[in-house]
Amino acid sequence: MTIGQASEIPPLDGAADISRSKESQQGEVLADSKNWAGFALVFFGVLATAIAFIALWMDQLSLGLIAVVVAAVGIAGGTVLIALERRRRMTVMTEPDEPTAWRSLGPPRY
Numbered sequence: 001m002t003i004g005q006a007s008e009i010p011p012l013d014g015a016a017d018i019s020r021s022k023e024s025q026q027g028e029v030l031a032d033s034k035n036w037a038g039f040a041l042v043f044f045g046v047l048a049t050a051i052a053f054i055a056l057w058m059d060q061l062s063l064g065l066i067a068v069v070v071a072a073v074g075i076a077g078g079t080v081l082i083a084l085e086r087r088r089r090m091t092v093m094t095e096p097d098e099p100t101a102w103r104s105l106g107p108p109r110y
Helices: 033-057 061-094
Strands: none
Touching: 033 061
16 A cells, blocks of 8 residues: 555455454344353252152252252342343333433423
8 A cells, every 4th residue: 555545445355354343233143142151050950850750860968958059049049140131131121212302300390
């Protein structure tokens, strides 16, 4: 490129995409990672439930009792985490970004 001439468009074959922003756009992320903690707890709770059934079937009462407690905590905790994240998302989606111009911020003044 020389001084005084029009700038040249860079080649797009193999070049980095410079026309997009660096932030992730809507629908660009394949998996939402905010619920993963809750789903992991539910998964380990279900796994502990299976271990509890097997332990109780084999007359291992202490291991079965521990697995039942872990299963209850995992399933309940994971469900609560998922519900809280869903509730937070719903409140974020319903709140307006900016107050509308016609909405008053206090009692009317005469």
